[in-house]
Amino acid sequence: MPAHTLPTATILGYPRIGRRRELKRAVESYWRGASDEAELRATAKDLRAATLARLVELGLPAEGGAIPDSFSFYDQVLDATLALGAIPERFADISGSDLVTYFALARGDRDHQPLEMTKWFDTNYHYSVPEIDERTPFGANASALVERLAEAADQGIETRPVLVGPVTYLLLAKASDEAGEGFRPIDRLADVVAVYAELLRALAAAGAQWVQIDEPALVSDSLSVSREETLALVERVYAELGAIPVGERPAILLTAPYGDSSAALARLGALPVEAVQADLVRGSLPEDALASGALAEAFADTQLVAGVVDGRNIWRTDLRAAFATAERLKNAGIATVIGTSNNLQHVPHDVADETKLDARLRSWLAFADQKVAQVATLARGLSEGAAAIEPELAETERILADRAAAPGVRIDGIRSRVDAVTAEDRNRAAEGDRRDAQRGLGIPELATTTIGSFPQTAEIRKARAAHGKGEIDEETYEGFLRAEIERVIRLQEEIGLDVLVHGEAERNDMVQYFAELLDGFAVTEHGWVQSYGTRATRPSILWGDVSRPNPMTVRWSSYAQSLTERPVKGMLTGPVTILAWSFVRDDQPLSDTASQVALALRDEIDDLVDAGISIVQVDEPALRELLPLDRDRQAAYLDWSVGAFRLATAGAAPGVQIHTHLCYSEFGEIIDAVDGLDADVTSIEAARSRMDVVEPLGDHGYSRGIGPGVYDIHSPRIPSVEEQAELIRIAAARIPGEQLWVNPDCGLKTRGYDETVASLKNLVSAAQTVREAAVRA
Numbered sequence: 001m002p003a004h005t006l007p008t009a010t011i012l013g014y015p016r017i018g019r020r021r022e023l024k025r026a027v028e029s030y031w032r033g034a035s036d037e038a039e040l041r042a043t044a045k046d047l048r049a050a051t052l053a054r055l056v057e058l059g060l061p062a063e064g065g066a067i068p069d070s071f072s073f074y075d076q077v078l079d080a081t082l083a084l085g086a087i088p089e090r091f092a093d094i095s096g097s098d099l100v101t102y103f104a105l106a107r108g109d110r111d112h113q114p115l116e117m118t119k120w121f122d123t124n125y126h127y128s129v130p131e132i133d134e135r136t137p138f139g140a141n142a143s144a145l146v147e148r149l150a151e152a153a154d155q156g157i158e159t160r161p162v163l164v165g166p167v168t169y170l171l172l173a174k175a176s177d178e179a180g181e182g183f184r185p186i187d188r189l190a191d192v193v194a195v196y197a198e199l200l201r202a203l204a205a206a207g208a209q210w211v212q213i214d215e216p217a218l219v220s221d222s223l224s225v226s227r228e229e230t231l232a233l234v235e236r237v238y239a240e241l242g243a244i245p246v247g248e249r250p251a252i253l254l255t256a257p258y259g260d261s262s263a264a265l266a267r268l269g270a271l272p273v274e275a276v277q278a279d280l281v282r283g284s285l286p287e288d289a290l291a292s293g294a295l296a297e298a299f300a301d302t303q304l305v306a307g308v309v310d311g312r313n314i315w316r317t318d319l320r321a322a323f324a325t326a327e328r329l330k331n332a333g334i335a336t337v338i339g340t341s342n343n344l345q346h347v348p349h350d351v352a353d354e355t356k357l358d359a360r361l362r363s364w365l366a367f368a369d370q371k372v373a374q375v376a377t378l379a380r381g382l383s384e385g386a387a388a389i390e391p392e393l394a395e396t397e398r399i400l401a402d403r404a405a406a407p408g409v410r411i412d413g414i415r416s417r418v419d420a421v422t423a424e425d426r427n428r429a430a431e432g433d434r435r436d437a438q439r440g441l442g443i444p445e446l447a448t449t450t451i452g453s454f455p456q457t458a459e460i461r462k463a464r465a466a467h468g469k470g471e472i473d474e475e476t477y478e479g480f481l482r483a484e485i486e487r488v489i490r491l492q493e494e495i496g497l498d499v500l501v502h503g504e505a506e507r508n509d510m511v512q513y514f515a516e517l518l519d520g521f522a523v524t525e526h527g528w529v530q531s532y533g534t535r536a537t538r539p540s541i542l543w544g545d546v547s548r549p550n551p552m553t554v555r556w557s558s559y560a561q562s563l564t565e566r567p568v569k570g571m572l573t574g575p576v577t578i579l580a581w582s583f584v585r586d587d588q589p590l591s592d593t594a595s596q597v598a599l600a601l602r603d604e605i606d607d608l609v610d611a612g613i614s615i616v617q618v619d620e621p622a623l624r625e626l627l628p629l630d631r632d633r634q635a636a637y638l639d640w641s642v643g644a645f646r647l648a649t650a651g652a653a654p655g656v657q658i659h660t661h662l663c664y665s666e667f668g669e670i671i672d673a674v675d676g677l678d679a680d681v682t683s684i685e686a687a688r689s690r691m692d693v694v695e696p697l698g699d700h701g702y703s704r705g706i707g708p709g710v711y712d713i714h715s716p717r718i719p720s721v722e723e724q725a726e727l728i729r730i731a732a733a734r735i736p737g738e739q740l741w742v743n744p745d746c747g748l749k750t751r752g753y754d755e756t757v758a759s760l761k762n763l764v765s766a767a768q769t770v771r772e773a774a775v776r777a
């Protein structure tokens with residue numbers, strides 16, 4: 001038996017935004033200057049205390065490090081940047097408390113571009129990308145971690161501090177603009193490990209018995225080094241950290257969430273750390289090593305945290321199957337702890353809050369609190385024997401059977417339509433024929449447009465909330481939205497944009513809006529999940545077969561088109577993104593579900609075109625996000641995801657111009673897929689990376705329309721005419737003018753009106769400047 005033992009129930013992390021998004025409100029109030037740092041810290045402290053108390057109530061032991069301290073004001077990678085003292089040189093002039101520096105890095109200000117944001121593995125969570133170079137200063141700053149440890153101890157709870165691990169941290173970092181040619185952040189590994197050693201010593205001195213170090217890089221094939229190299233780096237690092245005697249450091253729980261670590265597991269178990277976690281939902285057990293005894297041998301002095309409860313989805317765990325997996329490990333002689341597959345930050349707090357949800361559907365679900373209770377149940381079974389939890393196992397079995405047989409889960413008409421889909425249904429006319437057929441649209445070279453949404457003002461949200469509560473009637477709400485559409489159309493005409501949008505004022509969210517109108521989906525009232533910083537979404541629940549009872553967007557788009565001579569883009573969210581940002585049924589392949597959603601969208605496009613819309617944009621910002629971390633599974637994914645987009649769009653006649661929009665992507669990797677979408681025009685995020693994408697596009701010989709973003713909408717900064725013109729010139733050097741579109745990086749919904757109008761005016765002038773220069777040349 002290992003000398004340092006973690007209790008048999010644990011989770012990798014818990015949502016930190018608060019059951020009613022208390023942290024969002026407190027942080028945004030602090031940013032507005034409506035409260036000070038002390039008030040913000042007090043709210044955060046109350047929130048943490050409530051969370052810890054709740055976790056104990058749900059069955060996690062208060063003692064022994066079972067409860068992780070996974071709090072963050074904004075982002076766990078940014079927390080690591082502060083803990084490592086790795087403040088980029090360009091922020092050296094920021095003065096004030098750690099929190100002032102922290103938010104400056106996250107959000108930037110007039111004089112500083114914020115750190116770039118990008119997706120965390122294959123999730124809809126975004127982290128702040130560390131900027132590292134040869135001179136990045138590193139120095140341990142354990143103060144936040146130590147303070148929270150002491151705070152929990154005052155409450156009688158021995159928490160386990162959580163850190164993003166050194167290998168993952170550096171592999172997710174980018175080289176700063178000041179870095180020399182060929183520099184890679186991972187070159188600084190030795191310096192960073194020395195700081196982790198210091199952090200561990202500081203935590204031990206402050207009384208931490210356990211620390212959790214997350215190395216999800218272990219499960220990804222999408223990083224700058226191979227998986228084998230990552231494993232070798234992890235072995236080197238943890239040999240070094242593990243060599244510090246326990247006592248001088250806390251016992252270490254090394255985690256490998258978000259994917260399959262089975263091929264690496266025996267080697268991880270052999271490291272001088274006290275516990276290793278494996279994601280056994282996305283990943284599997286190494287059957288050969290388990291059968292031969294090699295796994296047990298590797299784990300002779302190490303606990304294995306079996307991540308059998310899914311931290312990525314909201315379906316009630318199949319407890320019998322999860323228990324069987326844990327028992328197999330235990331019976332093999334491995335000291336087994338029940339855990340989650342990953343941090344529960346990706347699921348909402350509590351199903352019990354969803355009182356408006358259909359009771360039958362609700363019984364099938366488990367949010368974070370239910371998952372914690374499931375972990376506790378399984379752990380009890382492990383220590384007391386299966387008989388002790390037989391009532392819970394039987395209850396789950398009954399509920400899972402009820403779900404499988406419930407009306408709406410399988411609908412014959414929908415299934416036969418999907419079965420009847422042919423290859424032809426996914427193909428449009430040849431690209432050249434479409435180009436000819438679309439000339440009538442009268443689109444100029446360097447056409448200017450936006451990505452769809454205009455600012456979601458407090459007034460819009462208030463009207464929607466009032467409508468939701470029944471305080472204003474259908475007619476009044478409809479009138480409000482029509483007035484808003486008219487305002488946005490006139491504004492775009494005045495700014496001088498070529499292709500207009502209706503502004504998406506009617507949408508609470510680009511996925512939830514559609515989920516509310518499609519059959520087969522449910523939406524939640526309080527099911528918020530952090531997407532980045534203080535921004536959250538309420539992922540919809542796709543539980544049954546999907547169909548479209550009525551048109552969803554025609555009312556708004558046709559009204560917008562009736563107001564103007566210029567083309568207005570119809571605006572839909574694509575099938576892959578609808579799945580990626582929802583909690584999707586786990587009882588059939590995603591590809592089957594995607595086809596159902598695609599057919600619903602296909603009907604919507606038909607209706608839009610019948611109503612006089614000649615350009616339709618189908619957004620797929622999550623196309624890259626769902627790309628499996630495992631290389632072996634990528635080709636199959638690209639095949640079905642691209643196929644679903646094509647099924648949604650290929651019903652459109654050649655004269656209809658299909659646009660798509662993607663953001664948060666490394667395009668190099670999926671350029672063939674973008675090509676495969678066969679959209680006439682694709683807008684992509686590009687401003688922050690200064691048009692990095694145009695080079696691969698040029699090399700690839702990309703022949704369709706492309707709009708690399710020239711205006712970074714993630715910050716309130718107003719990009720000047722010259723700045724945007726420069727980006728257009730960079731793109732124009734590689735891409736012919738008739739193919740090139742000029743647009744922002746993404747939708748404007750999170751921006752304010754003043755900055756939006758100023759930035760868009762500059763965008764139109766920038767396009768004009770470059771067009772005129774081309775005419776003169």
Ligand SMILES: Nc1nc2c(c(=O)[nH]1)N[C@@H](CNc1ccc(C(=O)N[C@@H](CCC(=O)N[C@@H](CCC(=O)N[C@@H](CCC(=O)O)C(=O)O)C(=O)O)C(=O)O)cc1)CN2
Nearest residue numbers: 124461462464465508509510511531534535536537581750
């Ligand atoms: N699902 C999804 N994922 C995405 C994106 C996206 O747009 N959607 N965009 C990318 C970036 N991620 C983002 C995620 C969230 C937000 C965002 O702005 N979220 C808003 C909430 C949006 C929303 O659902 N709004 C609802 C509910 C608003 C609300 O809070 N209402 C109040 C009451 C209304 C009031 O009086 O203000 C309440 O419930 O308490 C609405 O407008 O109807 C926020 O956190 O503040 C932006 C980008 C990638 N992932």
Ligand SMILES: [Zn+2]
Nearest residue numbers: 621663746747
């Ligand atoms: Zn976008």
